Amino acid sequence: MVSLICTLQDHRDDVNWCVFSAKLLATCSADKTVRVYYTKDFSELPFSPLSGHGYPVHCCSFSPCGQYLASCSTDATTVVWQMDSGEIEAVLEHPGRSPVRVCAFSPDSVHLVSGASDGTLALWDFTSRSILRTGGVADTTMVACSFSPCGQLFVSGSMYGDLRVWNLELKQLYAEKSAHDLGVTCCQFAPQMQKGTGGNVVQFRMASCGQDSLLKVWNISYTPHAGCKMQLLHTLTGQTAPVLSCSFSADGQMLVSGSVDKTVTVYEASQGTLLYTLSQHERYVTACAFSPMAPLIATGSMDKSVNVWRVEDGCSTHEGKFLPGEEAASSCEGGKMGGHSRLMPSDWSEDDVSSWLRQEGLEALVDVFKANNIDGSELLALNKDALATDMKVESMGLRSKIIRKIEELKMESMCTGVPDEYLCPITRELMKDPVIAAGECWWSTSGFHDCAYEEGT
Structure with missing residues (x-):
């Protein structure tokens, strides 16, 4: 209505x-x-x-x-x-x-x-x-x-x-x-x-x-x-x-x-x-x-x-609920929207992850993530099994929602204006510590892609 x-x-x-x-x-x-x-x-x-x-x-x-x-x-x-x-x-x-x-x-x-x-x-x-x-x-x-x-x-x-x-x-x-x-x-x-x-x-x-x-x-x-x-x-x-x-x-x-x-x-x-x-x-x-x-x-x-x-039946990104004023407003200094948004998600601290959770209407998970020391790199590596088994997030809907939000973070790397040479040519993800490559792309254990090059080859 x-x-x-x-x-x-x-x-x-x-x-x-x-x-x-x-x-x-x-x-x-x-x-x-x-x-x-x-x-x-x-x-x-x-x-x-x-x-x-x-x-x-x-x-x-x-x-x-x-x-x-x-x-x-x-x-x-x-x-x-x-x-x-x-x-x-x-x-x-x-x-x-x-x-x-x-x-x-x-x-x-x-x-x-x-x-x-x-x-x-x-x-x-x-x-x-x-x-x-x-x-x-x-x-x-x-x-x-x-x-x-x-x-x-x-x-x-x-x-x-x-x-x-x-x-x-x-x-x-x-x-x-x-x-x-x-x-x-x-x-x-x-x-x-x-x-x-x-x-x-x-x-x-x-x-x-x-x-x-x-x-x-x-x-x-x-x-x-x-x-x-x-x-x-x-x-x-x-x-x-x-x-x-x-x-x-x-x-x-x-x-x-x-x-x-x-x-x-x-x-x-x-x-x-x-x-x-x-x-x-x-x-x-x-x-x-x-x-x-x-x-x-x-x-x-x-x-x-x-x-x-x-x-009356709700139409907002946060299930129709008002957000607290301090969470809704963020700093605009430097042309960015707050601390964690100035960094790539892989570089976020535990506090940045908490800020992101609140911004996405996932305040209920803040204490759980802090207790498990989830920073940006750990966030990007999460899957539903880890949320259910290791972090004891019982709600299937909540697990699905956090995974969707993590996937959105990963997709944003394709639209951030990062120079193309810093993106993996296969997955378009941001490479960690990239060096000049000559035909070989190596998968790192962190889930990003590192490239190797030997002088003279």
């Missing part, structure tokens, strides 16, 4: 976007402002509204740690705000001074991408607040953008109706040129990635919507050498007019969309089954977002309001 718990009516013009962090909800509007609310009671922050833009604000995006908020506007800038004070951290002027329609942070907070009305994309190094490179598609407007969960790819959507996959060199890896007739309006990756059947293949789900009144779910597969492919999984027809926004839940199991027909639809994402249709907005629904930490949905409309909904 979905119930309306709050209506925010502070904006004086169309609401264009809404987005959650762990503790906050941000909304932006054609009234040139960004407003920020606490999710605990939906009271507005003391420094809200943020009024640094001179024209309508089209999109806003939290950094993954929630310390910063980026907003972009017709004034051709993307403004970065500090969420502890509301002060402006940086003003990023888009090349060519074209109106900026969309912006998005990478999952590791290292990069920020912005897309403009002239079809250009700007990729920013967020750590230095400087532009890295530009690219794009001529004679169209970029209106949608989303980073993959690994942060090494992103997809853009334009008023041409195309979806394009890019890497961090702004090299186009794939183009679906007829994704939506009359134009794309929004796109978003599901938070999880999956390992494909081809060994070093990783797969992502992505949703897109458009002026053709359709919401589509895609499978994007990626290999380091073969590139990208896109396959259409579902075409969802629960709305009768252009679909303007879409968003996955934090666990990837639900998908929400908003439409010109004034409705909000909620789907079960894997099969595309329509679960709920919500009709409380009086005009076009222009924005929608799931909370990453709680079973909440926010929807924004041209009726100037933002509705907040609770999904």
Whole structure:
């Protein structure tokens, strides 16, 4: 069941976007402002509204740690705000001074991408607040953008109706040129990635919507050498007019969309089954977002309001439960999300493993792992038998969940931006203490692959 718990009516013009962090909800509007609310009671922050833009604000995006908020506007800038004070951290002027329609942070907070009305994309190094490179598609407007969960790819959507996959060199890896007739309006990756059947293949789900009144779910597969492919999984027809926004839940199991027909639809994402249709907005629904930490949905409309909904059957990555504030928020210094995420999992300490367990909602295992001195290398070597026999984890479901999370850690090595020469050519895993190799790859007892070389051979 979905119930309306709050209506925010502070904006004086169309609401264009809404987005959650762990503790906050941000909304932006054609009234040139960004407003920020606490999710605990939906009271507005003391420094809200943020009024640094001179024209309508089209999109806003939290950094993954929630310390910063980026907003972009017709004034051709993307403004970065500090969420502890509301002060402006940086003003990023888009090349060519074209109106900026969309912006998005990478999952590791290292990069920020912005897309403009002239079809250009700007990729920013967020750590230095400087532009890295530009690219794009001529004679169209970029209106949608989303980073993959690994942060090494992103997809853009334009008023041409195309979806394009890019890497961090702004090299186009794939183009679906007829994704939506009359134009794309929004796109978003599901938070999880999956390992494909081809060994070093990783797969992502992505949703897109458009002026053709359709919401589509895609499978994007990626290999380091073969590139990208896109396959259409579902075409969802629960709305009768252009679909303007879409968003996955934090666990990837639900998908929400908003439409010109004034409705909000909620789907079960894997099969595309329509679960709920919500009709409380009086005009076009222009924005929608799931909370990453709680079973909440926010929807924004041209009726100037933002509705907040609770999904009673749960939709969060942590079984619908709120996380303690200290666990939900992590440091963003250096462009990373906390201590353990700056290291390869094999280099984690026992404390890093404990931090990771809490982040994944596995707090019940922290004491067990500490008692068994599980550090990063031991974590990667765990299997179900060891969990059941040696560590006495009795719950089969819990054993299965931890093994899935460990497999996700291993897969992430394929998408971390590690130079290719440091990855085993067979398994694509990170090699430990690599040296120059001449045709031979040796398996080490640690489970990684070491290469040997003799001078002159």
